[in-house]
Amino acid sequence: AKVQEHEFVVQATPVKRLCNTQMSITVNGQFPGPTLEVNNGDTLVVKVTNKARYNVTIHWHGIRQIRTGWADGPEFVTQCPIRPGESYTYRFTIQGQEGTLWWHAHSSWLRATVYGALIIHPKQGDSYPFTKPKRETPILLGEWWDANPIDVIRQATQTGAAPNISDAYTINGQPGDLYKCSSKGTTIVPIDSGETNLIRVINAALNQPLFFTIANHKLTVVGADASYVKPFTTNVLMLGPGQTTDVLINGDQPPSRYYIAGRAYQSAQNAPFDNTTTTAILEYKSSPCPAKGGANIKPIAPTLPNYNDTNTVTSFSKSFRSLREVEVPTEIDEDLFFTIGLGLNSCPSNFNANQCQGPNGTRFTSSMNNVSFVLPSNFSILQAHKLGVQGVFTTDFPAKPPVKFDYTGNVSRSLWQPIQGTKVTKLKFGSRVQIVLQDTSIVTPENHPIHLHGYDFYIVAEGFGNFNPKKDASKFNLVDPPMRNTVAVPANGWAVIRFVADNPGVWIMHCHLDVHIGWGLATVFLVEDGEGLLESIESPPEDLPLC
Ligand code: C2O
Structure with missing residues (x-):
C-alpha cells in the first residue's frame, strides 16, 4: 500500500x-x-x-x-x-x-x-x-447557478423562503450542448467497437435526484457507493445526491455519436424543478472519424423517464443485491425509528414580512423525529466529546417520534413545527443498530437521500405508506442486501437500514439535499470508544482548526 x-x-x-x-x-x-x-x-x-x-x-x-x-x-x-x-x-x-x-x-x-x-x-x-474494462470514465452530475451559490442560500435563509433552483444540470461541470453557449465544452466520452467502458456515475448535484441514461446502450450495474453488486442491466439509473453507481457499457452499437443524458427525478410533489437535460456525448472512435466532420453528426437521442416516474425508480432500487458475502446483523440492540420530513416555523414577531417568505408567512424547516438539528458554533461535537466540554450538545435525541401518526397525509398542524436542538444519539461500541427511516409527508411527500458518515449500512427493505413492523419485517432481505452510504428513502414511504456501530467517533446522518441540511434535516451519532486502543478514536492532529 x-x-x-x-x-x-x-x-x-x-x-x-x-x-x-x-x-x-x-x-x-x-x-x-x-x-x-x-x-x-x-x-x-x-x-x-x-x-x-x-x-x-x-x-x-x-x-x-x-x-x-x-x-x-x-x-x-x-x-x-x-x-x-x-x-x-x-x-x-x-x-x-x-x-x-x-x-x-x-x-x-x-x-x-x-x-x-x-x-x-x-x-x-x-x-x-467482472471483465476488466478497456477504459474507465468518471461522470459527475451536478448543478450550476448563474449566481454565487453562497448568496443564493444566504438570501433564502434570511427570508425563510426556498432557495432558487439551479439554472442548469451538468455533466463533469458542463451543461452540454442542449443549453445556450454550451456546445463547446460538452464532455466527449470515447468508446471503440467491441470494447467495454466502466462508467462511474456520481450524483454531486446539490438538491436534485437525477435520472441518467445513454442512448441505445444497455447499462450493466456492477457497483454502488463503493460496494460491488450482483450485475443487472437497465436502461436508466436514478441517483439521489450523494449516491454513486458503476456501470459497464459495451461498444456494441453501430459506430456513431450517442447522447449521455441526465435529467430531474422530481422528488417532491409540486416542488419547483428544472426540466432541462444535461448531456455528454459517447463517441465511437472507429468511425465516422470526428476529425473529418464527424463532430457535426447529430448525436442519437436518448429516452428518459418522465420527471414523476416513481415506478422506474422503485424497480431500479429493488434490483440491488450485494455481490459479496454480507454480515448483516440478524439481532438488534438499538431499534430506532426516525421520521424525516419538512416542516414550517412561524415567523418570529420581530421579523418583518419580507423576511418570512415561506407559505403563509412562515419559514421552511425540516427535522428528524421532530427535532430540527442545529450545528454548534464554538466547538465541533467531536472536540467537545473528546475534551469533555459541556453545553455543546445533549444526548437526548429521541429513539422514536414524539407521537405516532399517519405519515402519508392528514397531519395535524401541531406537528408541523419541530423543536430545535443539538441532540445526539449515543451508541455503545459494537452495538447492532436498526433504523427505520419514515418520510412524514409533512408539507409534501419527498424522496430524501439520507447519508450516514463513518459507516456503510445495509438497506434491508424499503416500501410505501406507513412502516408496519409486523408485516414489513417478514420482507427484510438479510441474505444479500446492498451495502451503501446513502439511501434514497421513497417519497411517502420508508427504508430500513442496519449496521454495526464498530467505528468510534461522532458521525452525522443527514439528507443530502443541501437545502434540507440548512433546515435541520440531520442528526448525529456518538459512538463511544470500545475496550482496546484499536476500538478507540485516534488523538486529534496538531493542526486541527479551532473555532
Ligand atoms: Cu456527502 Cu455529509 O456528505
Missing part, C-alpha cells in the same frame, strides 16, 4: 458557463476538482489550504474513516472550519472499500463547485469481480 500526498488550494477562479463568467470557488483552479485515484489499502494525505474568503472543510464522502473521525470533515461536527488563510491536513487510510466515491466541501453551499471524484481501485494484484 502507498501513501499518496496531495495539495488542495481552495480559491476563487473565473468559470464561464451558460454565456456568463463567474468567480467560482474551486480546488486548484479546476472545476470539477481533481480526481483522486487510489488503491484499496492506500493512505491519502491531503493538505487543504484555504485561499478563499469563506470558511471551508472537505468531506471524503463514503470513506469509512475507521478511527480517523478527525479527517471526516463536516463543519462543527468533526472539526471547526478552515478559516481563510489557514490549512488543515486530512489523513486517512482506505480500508476494504473498492469502487467510486467522491469528495466535496461540507460547509454551507460551497460544494456546488467544490467537489471531485475519489476512485478506489482494487489492491495492487487484485482484480475487479
Whole structure:
C-alpha cells in the first residue's frame, strides 16, 4: 500500500458557463476538482489550504474513516472550519472499500463547485469481480447557478423562503450542448467497437435526484457507493445526491455519436424543478472519424423517464443485491425509528414580512423525529466529546417520534413545527443498530437521500405508506442486501437500514439535499470508544482548526 500526498488550494477562479463568467470557488483552479485515484489499502494525505474568503472543510464522502473521525470533515461536527488563510491536513487510510466515491466541501453551499471524484481501485494484484474494462470514465452530475451559490442560500435563509433552483444540470461541470453557449465544452466520452467502458456515475448535484441514461446502450450495474453488486442491466439509473453507481457499457452499437443524458427525478410533489437535460456525448472512435466532420453528426437521442416516474425508480432500487458475502446483523440492540420530513416555523414577531417568505408567512424547516438539528458554533461535537466540554450538545435525541401518526397525509398542524436542538444519539461500541427511516409527508411527500458518515449500512427493505413492523419485517432481505452510504428513502414511504456501530467517533446522518441540511434535516451519532486502543478514536492532529 502507498501513501499518496496531495495539495488542495481552495480559491476563487473565473468559470464561464451558460454565456456568463463567474468567480467560482474551486480546488486548484479546476472545476470539477481533481480526481483522486487510489488503491484499496492506500493512505491519502491531503493538505487543504484555504485561499478563499469563506470558511471551508472537505468531506471524503463514503470513506469509512475507521478511527480517523478527525479527517471526516463536516463543519462543527468533526472539526471547526478552515478559516481563510489557514490549512488543515486530512489523513486517512482506505480500508476494504473498492469502487467510486467522491469528495466535496461540507460547509454551507460551497460544494456546488467544490467537489471531485475519489476512485478506489482494487489492491495492487487484485482484480475487479467482472471483465476488466478497456477504459474507465468518471461522470459527475451536478448543478450550476448563474449566481454565487453562497448568496443564493444566504438570501433564502434570511427570508425563510426556498432557495432558487439551479439554472442548469451538468455533466463533469458542463451543461452540454442542449443549453445556450454550451456546445463547446460538452464532455466527449470515447468508446471503440467491441470494447467495454466502466462508467462511474456520481450524483454531486446539490438538491436534485437525477435520472441518467445513454442512448441505445444497455447499462450493466456492477457497483454502488463503493460496494460491488450482483450485475443487472437497465436502461436508466436514478441517483439521489450523494449516491454513486458503476456501470459497464459495451461498444456494441453501430459506430456513431450517442447522447449521455441526465435529467430531474422530481422528488417532491409540486416542488419547483428544472426540466432541462444535461448531456455528454459517447463517441465511437472507429468511425465516422470526428476529425473529418464527424463532430457535426447529430448525436442519437436518448429516452428518459418522465420527471414523476416513481415506478422506474422503485424497480431500479429493488434490483440491488450485494455481490459479496454480507454480515448483516440478524439481532438488534438499538431499534430506532426516525421520521424525516419538512416542516414550517412561524415567523418570529420581530421579523418583518419580507423576511418570512415561506407559505403563509412562515419559514421552511425540516427535522428528524421532530427535532430540527442545529450545528454548534464554538466547538465541533467531536472536540467537545473528546475534551469533555459541556453545553455543546445533549444526548437526548429521541429513539422514536414524539407521537405516532399517519405519515402519508392528514397531519395535524401541531406537528408541523419541530423543536430545535443539538441532540445526539449515543451508541455503545459494537452495538447492532436498526433504523427505520419514515418520510412524514409533512408539507409534501419527498424522496430524501439520507447519508450516514463513518459507516456503510445495509438497506434491508424499503416500501410505501406507513412502516408496519409486523408485516414489513417478514420482507427484510438479510441474505444479500446492498451495502451503501446513502439511501434514497421513497417519497411517502420508508427504508430500513442496519449496521454495526464498530467505528468510534461522532458521525452525522443527514439528507443530502443541501437545502434540507440548512433546515435541520440531520442528526448525529456518538459512538463511544470500545475496550482496546484499536476500538478507540485516534488523538486529534496538531493542526486541527479551532473555532
Ligand atoms: Cu456527502 Cu455529509 O456528505
